[in-house]
Amino acid sequence: MEEIIRVKSISQLHELMGAEKPAHPLISILDMAALDLGKKWVGIKVTSDLYTIGLKDKECGIEYGRNSYDFAEGAMFFTAPNQVVRSDEEQIAGEDCGWMLFFHPDLIRNTPLGKNIEHYHFFSYDVHEALHLSAAEQKTIIECRDLIQSEITQRIDHHSRKVIVSSLELILNFCTRFYERQFNTRSTASNDIMSQFESLLKDYYTSGKFAENGIPSIEYFAGQVHLSQSYLSDLLKKETGYAAKDHINNFIVEKAKTLLLSETDSISEIAYQLGFNYPHYFSRLFKLRTGFSPQEYRLSSNKN
Template sequence: METIIKVNSISQLHEMLNMDTPKHPLITIIDVADVEVTQEMVDIKVVTDLYCIALKDVHCGMEYGRNSYDFENGALIFTAPLQAFTATKPVEKNENKGWMLFFHPSFLKKSHLSQKMSQYYFFEYHANEALHLSTSERNTLNDIISNIQKEYTENIDCHSQKVIISNLELMLNYSLRFYERQFKTRNIVHQGIVVKFEKIVNSWIGENLLAEKGIPTVQDIAEKINLSPNYLSDVLRKKTGISAKDYINNLMIRKAKAMLLSSTNSVSEIAYLLGFNYPHYFTRFFKSKTGTTPTEYRRVN
């Protein structure tokens, strides 16, 4: 039976890692060199209620969700609360380098940053979609980490939370900018993703799998390409101007139009063949995308 450990707080995190009591109850920065993973901790799934931003500079096998990943130099990974991670091998102290910033959602309570967290889409990416940093980018984030650590370890007062949140927001905004830059420099890789996406969706629709499996979701396609749905949709939007969901819908409409004009099947029969459980769902979907009902489209054309 799979062993799962639930970590609800910063103090519980420190206890699990056999580290000293945290300096702050809602935020902590852990030096990766201080982390030891014993054989007993390998393959144990850990689920936390915390946000995590981690930078590691050497290969260290970790598994996030169902995806194994070895950090490359300067790889930055983001995880949101309730995401799972697992150590895949023992680690001795001083074996790895880097840092891990953990903070509880309550730390952002009543702050403007709390309302902006959904803008930082990379918290929903898989580990294999990590942000790869240049030396200058890594130095920029290291300076911000130093500022945050200094503030909560040495200068805790009524202004500390505002200062830390300001630095945290700065880090996230820099990361957003770095991701945008990475998207621009990975055109060939992303073009390959678009080609794979198109091939899978066209095959799904063209081989009449709709009636058997239903309309493919972004999650369905993302799993076949080994990407997170968010990352896949972001790539499609950057390359084609529309989201993955809209892309699938456009192909569905194209298929529906072809069936309406080239077959004598009733609208209800076409709806079932396209994976709709109820004909009126198909009619509503078709009209929302074309401005006309399937029956009207067939009659006019």
């Protein structure tokens, strides 16, 4: 099995990267231009217990999961604990390659950010779904980063954690805004993905795959359109107001309404046609979406 190096702490990260001892035990910002990692990290897979926020301000190859990406100027990426990354290019000191902010989950534990960190879906985006910043946006992010850097390098007091975490949350909220802008400015590509998704969903049904393979997963559609699950779901929600799972469930309910108008198929048979192994799961979804059980809907429709 291929070796994967695991980084468990900020201090271990600094040691592995040949950086000075960290000023704070739970958060660090590293200037990549100051590091000379040579060839020893090329092709090495690394996972960690840390969150990462990075900004690459020149082309700098990195691989995340099975996807590779050459970062253009002003591109940000994010990783969460337990994700695997790998660099495909040698990092040489003096090259202007951006910065990376690392923080341990203990930093935000029992804070509002700790409770809401899962809502920042871009920590689950693939590298090729990086956030591309304008010059003004990049300036905003760097100003927030500098607030954190200043706080880290000062004497730590009982206000430090609150200030650092608030600044982190500010960065993430700005990135949420900037990603929405990115969805908007790439509306043609977004509409194309929307069309692909709807076509794939219809084809899955007409080919009998609902009955054969069960309800399709978000992972299935994401793989078909070459996006991560989180990015696809966020893109769909931005364009239509519904996440990918909601689109799938809405499609199922609409098909169910048509099938329920038939007198020949039982509720159980319709449930199996729509990918449910257990009819009561189908009935629960249908009532949740329509306010009627399948049988109540069938009877009320027949009366009309």
